Amino acid sequence: MSNKFVVLSGSAHPEFAQLIARYLNTELGDCSCGKFSNSETSVIINESIRSKDVYIVQPTCYPANDNIMELLVLVDAVRRASSLHITVVIPFFGYSRRNKKEKSREPITAKLIANMIETSGVNRVISMDLEASQIQGFFNIPVDNLYAEPLIVKYIEKNIPATEKRVIVSPAVDGVKRAKLVSDKLNCDLAILDRQTKDDETDDMILVGDVKGCVAIIIGSIADTCLTLKIATQILKANGATKVYALCSHGELSGNAIETINSSDLEELVITNSIPQSDKVKACPKIKIINVAPMFGEALRRIIHSESITSQSSKFTIL
Known part of the structure; x- marks a missing residue:
């Protein structure tokens, strides 16, 4: 199973990514995320991911802007490394409360973030308890919203x-x-x-x-x-x-x-x-x-094995 896919982690929550990898009985892929001296984001993937399905784990929590940018750069690096399919696992979706206009001349930032993620080359998004159901509709790619x-x-x-x-x-x-x-x-x-x-x-x-x-x-x-x-x-x-x-x-x-x-x-x-x-x-x-990492791990396992993840189970459910 480990030859088909690789799980990579950004710097936002590596412990969570490690728990998912452990559930899938595999090791985290070798990549380095950090910053250059001028504060620009640095990402290096230290192993071949050619023709593999890649799962990138990165909640866009505080510092949200840094973590979002790191996710986008990591996706770009994975795409340019000839990966087969890119899924981003975002346990917490930053800016999710900015999903509609409350006042005139106010942005819908959650839609902007969705556009950025999709444009970067992502094929699928997995998140949990999105603040509003319409966030799924902000994407034109599959979005699995797990429910705790x-x-x-x-x-x-x-x-x-x-x-x-x-x-x-x-x-x-x-x-x-x-x-x-x-x-x-x-x-x-x-x-x-x-x-x-x-x-x-x-x-x-x-x-x-x-x-x-x-x-x-x-x-x-x-x-x-x-x-x-x-x-x-x-x-x-x-x-x-x-x-x-x-x-x-x-x-x-x-x-x-x-x-x-x-x-x-x-x-x-x-x-x-x-x-x-x-x-x-x-x-x-x-x-x-x-601990919701096993719920995400089970969702990834089902995707890897081309199983349905919409069925109800004692481990997780999905909306």
């Missing part, structure tokens, strides 16, 4: 026992679909927090639903500054929730996010390892990690 919901459900069942009544909470109206998938699987009630403004500093959320005497479980997409999670926790506690947990697909944890989490009443913030988090986990004992 089964793993989130398993984590809740294992670590948040139903000794008390559980209620699933969406922290925003546009996240109701994601939260309802989890509530249906757990046979729980659903509550919604509706923010009246976009100001994260104000606690103007309205709670729709009953959380009194319940363990509230917030299901979100991206944990960024975590101010929304802190405010949501305060409101849920004020409305009678006994404990509050938060589970998010991606943990950007930018700015003062660690201090915000530590000072909040959250029991746990559970995120996936789509973005490297080792330093932040050490700084915040409330952060727990779900």
